[in-house]
Each structure stands twice: as structure tokens, then as C-alpha cells.
Amino acid sequence: MLNVVMPLTLALLALAAIFSLVRVLRGPTVPDRVISLDLIGVLIVGLTVVTAAATGEHAFLDVAMVIALVSFVGTVAYARYVEREGRS
Amino acid sequence: MIAAIASVFFVAGATLALLAGIGVLRMPDVFTRMQASTKASTLGLGCLLAGLVLLRPDAWVVIRAISIAAFTMLTTSVGAHVIARAAALTGAPLWEGTRVDERPRDGGQP
Numbered sequence: 001m002l003n004v005v006m007p008l009t010l011a012l013l014a015l016a017a018i019f020s021l022v023r024v025l026r027g028p029t030v031p032d033r034v035i036s037l038d039l040i041g042v043l044i045v046g047l048t049v050v051t052a053a054a055t056g057e058h059a060f061l062d063v064a065m066v067i068a069l070v071s072f073v074g075t076v077a078y079a080r081y082v083e084r085e086g087r088s
Numbered sequence: 089m090i091a092a093i094a095s096v097f098f099v100a101g102a103t104l105a106l107l108a109g110i111g112v113l114r115m116p117d118v119f120t121r122m123q124a125s126t127k128a129s130t131l132g133l134g135c136l137l138a139g140l141v142l143l144r145p146d147a148w149v150v151i152r153a154i155s156i157a158a159f160t161m162l163t164t165s166v167g168a169h170v171i172a173r174a175a176a177l178t179g180a181p182l183w184e185g186t187r188v189d190e191r192p193r194d195g196g197q198p
Contacts, residue, residue, distance in 0.1 A: 002143075005095040009136075012102035016109030016128070023112045023121070031118045031175035035125050038167060039112055042129040042160065043105055046136050049156070050098065052149075053140040061152040068156060072163040079170040083177055 006054040010047060017043045030085075034078045041071030094142040101135030104128060116183040118175045122168055129164040133157065 020043070023036040045064045052060035104127060111124025137153040182189060 001095055002091055005098055009098045009102040012099075012106045016102075016106045019106075019109035019113040020125070029118060029175070029178075029180050031171055031178070031180055032121060034171055034174075035118065035122050036112055038171070039108060039125040039128060042125075042133060042164075043109075045156070045160070046101065046105055046128075046133050049133070049136050049140055049153075050102075053094075053098070053143050056144065058144075058146070058149055058152075061149065061156070065152065065156050065159070068160055068163070072167055075167040076170055079167070079174040082171075083174040085178075 002054075006050065009050050010054075013043050013047050013050065017047075030082050031079075034075060034082065037078070038071065038075045041067065041074070045071070090142055094139040097135045097139030097142065101132045101139065104132035104135060108132065116185075118180045119172060120183065122172060126164050126168050129160050133160055 017040050020036040020039045024033050024040070027033045027036060045068050048060050048064040048067065052058060052064070108125050108128030111127075112121050115121040115124050134157055137157050141150055141153050
């Protein structure tokens with residue numbers, strides 16, 4: 001059962017990442033692109049968690065935690081940049 | 089049995105993530121897209137982590153799963169607030185069906 005569910009889960013997450021990548025490319029404003037990149041970061045964390053569950057390699061959870069941390073810092077930095085550019 | 093419950097959690101989490109992807113692609117303006125995308129990071133990732141904990145009930149895994157879930161739930165709200173503030177300050181266009189716009193007209197601080 002799990003050998004069917006795991007590829008299905010990974011495929012659904014990858015499809016969601018493709019959809020938000022389309023929004024990154026099309027997005028009319030910069031905040032749209034920042035939101036989509038943030039969603040892609042969350043989806044990568046999800047993919048890493050599913051990979052950890054599928055392979056039993058627990059080191060992937062540390063990877064997921066680091067990606068979550070770095071993605072948040074990146075989002076805040078982008079938002080500050082957008083705010084400053086919009087004012088000047 | 090445990091594997092079946094874990095599978096349900098995995099499929100539910102991935103479906104929520106897919107719905108967030110569709111929402112980001114199809115919603116009409118920045119703020120509605122934002123509310124679609126933050127569902128994935130709280131509920132979707134929470135379901136995936138619940139499935140992982142059910143599948144591998146190990147103290148090492150449980151501690152990391154709880155800390156990932158807590159950290160994402162804390163940072164998603166802060167990140168969404170910061171992006172929404174930046175979008176409102178730069179005057180991102182709203183959907184034409186919007187009824188109430190409480191952003192100040194004179195360019196003041198929202």
C-alpha cells in the first residue's frame with residue numbers, strides 16, 4: 001500500500017510546485033512572485049518529509065528543518081526589498 | 089492498520105498542497121492567493137508530518153516533526169503578514185469584485 005501512496009504523494013506535491021512555478025513566471029506583481037516562491041519552499045519541505053518517511057533515512061528531517069528556516073528568512077528579506085522599492 | 093492511517097494522512101496533506109497550488113494559480117489577486125498558499129504550509133505540512141510520525145514512531149523523529157510543525161506555523165503567519173504589508177504599501181491591485189478597501193487613499197501607513 002505504501003509503495004503506491006508514496007509516489008502518489010510525491011507526484012501531487014510536485015504538481016503543486018509546478019502550478020506555483022507557473023504563477024512565479026506569470027505573476028503580475030512582485031508580491032505574487034514572493035508568495036509563490038514561499039509556497040514552493042513549503043512544498044520542498046513537504047517533499048523532504050515524504051522522502052524521509054519513504055526511505056527511512058531520518059537525516060532528511062534535519063534537511064527539512066534547515067530549508068524551512070532559510071525559506072522564511074528569504075521571504076522576509078524579499079518583502080523588505082519590495083516595501084523599500086515601492087516607497088522610493 | 090497504522091500504515092493505512094498514515095497513507096490517509098499523506099494523501100490528505102498532498103491534496104491540500106495541490107489545492108494551495110491551484111489556488112495560487114487561479115485566485116484573482118495577491119491577497120486571495122496568499123490565503124490559499126498559507127493553507128498548504130499549516131494544514132498540508134501538518135498532515136504530512138502526522139503521517140510521518142505514525143509511520144516511524146521514534147523519539148528522534150517525533151521531536152523533529154513537532155519542531156518543524158511549530159516552526160512553520162509560527163513563521164507562515166509572520167511571513168504572510170510581512171508580504172501583505174509590502175503588497176498593501178506598494179498598492180497591489182485588488183480583484184474587481186472587492187466590496188471593501190480599507191487601505192488609506194492618501195498614501196499613509198496602513
